[in-house]
Amino acid sequence: MNEQTESVREAGFTDHVLVCTNARESEYAACAEGDADAVADAVRSWLRERDVFWSRVYVAETGCLGLCSAEGAAVAVHPRGRWFTEVTPAEVPDLMVDVFGPDATDLGRTADELPAQSG
Template sequence: MQIQNESPYIVHVFVCTNDRGGERKSCADNNSQLVKDQLKKAVDGKGWKGKVRVSTSGCMGVCGEGPNVMIYPQKLWFSRVSPDDVDAVLSVIERLMSEA
């Protein structure tokens, strides 16, 4: 039987890294793995480990707007995220952490 738990994270960041191998547009076409890696490194550097989780996500269904980043449980969605946008996403995470 399943066990239901509450998330241990204040902020859970999902970065789509879906790669369709060039057959159709996908988040991986625009460096989504680099976005994820930069977010993860920054979160660790800020000492948020255990409070903020950065996870890989599969397709979110809006590949044409990718790369896509979702933040839960706050229900925030960022589209067309590039490595240059990582600091802006981190600012949002920092605000959410201060409100928690």
């Protein structure tokens, strides 16, 4: 095992956006049914437009985050500890502005450093 925390920080990465794109054949809903691939694409596009995608912010498509819904994707933003459910592609710009600011300049803050969120 090789811990890479310092090299990641030195490279300038500050935040990680996780988008559930889980699909399953089951009676239970999964984010893939809620257009999760388009949500992930919208997140990447928003970050690219602000020149922080893969320079400051990682984006990862994940399996189940435990908040699956057929109404949209589950999204988690770390180290902020922010969790969202039923996110649609159309809602991504507002979500990203809420989390990172309009120009994606509010990066690298932990949940303890942020004002309390109303939810």
